[in-house]
Amino acid sequence: MRRLLPSDGVVSESKDMALSLVLRVRAMSKNKVKGTSAETAVVNYLIAQGFLHAERRALAGVNDKGDVAGLPGVCIEVKAHKSYSIPAWLKELAAEKVNSKAEVGILVVKPVGVGSANTGNWWAIMPLSEATELLKKAGHGN
Numbered sequence: 001m002r003r004l005l006p007s008d009g010v011v012s013e014s015k016d017m018a019l020s021l022v023l024r025v026r027a028m029s030k031n032k033v034k035g036t037s038a039e040t041a042v043v044n045y046l047i048a049q050g051f052l053h054a055e056r057r058a059l060a061g062v063n064d065k066g067d068v069a070g071l072p073g074v075c076i077e078v079k080a081h082k083s084y085s086i087p088a089w090l091k092e093l094a095a096e097k098v099n100s101k102a103e104v105g106i107l108v109v110k111p112v113g114v115g116s117a118n119t120g121n122w123w124a125i126m127p128l129s130e131a132t133e134l135l136k137k138a139g140h141g142n
Contacts, residue, residue, distance in 0.1 A: 038080035039067045041116035042108050046071075065100035066093070075102035080110040086125060104130050 039056050046054035046068070053070035068076035075097040079089055089107050097105035107125040114121050135141055 034080050035078070037116065038110050039078045041110075041119045042076065042078050042122070043068055044116075045119040063099050064092075064096050066096045066102075066105075073103045075100045075105045076108060077105070078108045078110075082112055084109065090125070090127070104134065 036056075043054045043056055051071060054068055055070045057065060057067055057069040066075040067078045075093065077089065077093045077096055086107070086109070089109075093105045093107050096102075105126060107123075109123040109125060110119075111121075111123060132141065
């Protein structure tokens, strides 16, 4: 890593701390960029499929309502990680579903190696009970 020194060549402790903070923010922003990119890919895919009101939702901290807005009654959480934490993500989705007062929650996971050009091949994961309710509403089952 290249380090920029002041003209006198002396780096103070506070400057070291500031550099450390900048490096941590850069590391976080790389993950944030990846997440934002995945969320945008999902929104663009939904719009192309006719869900014209789909849009990225602003962050809401502990009262998070999912990553995608514009589909009333539906909470969508998007994940793009190298390793999968599906049980934890489903727990997060359940909380966001309550926060958004949604009937349906969908966890969208970007598989490793499947890019934004193939967003339709990403995984949509949801509890089986919710999937069967959707099937019934679509006219299947009794």
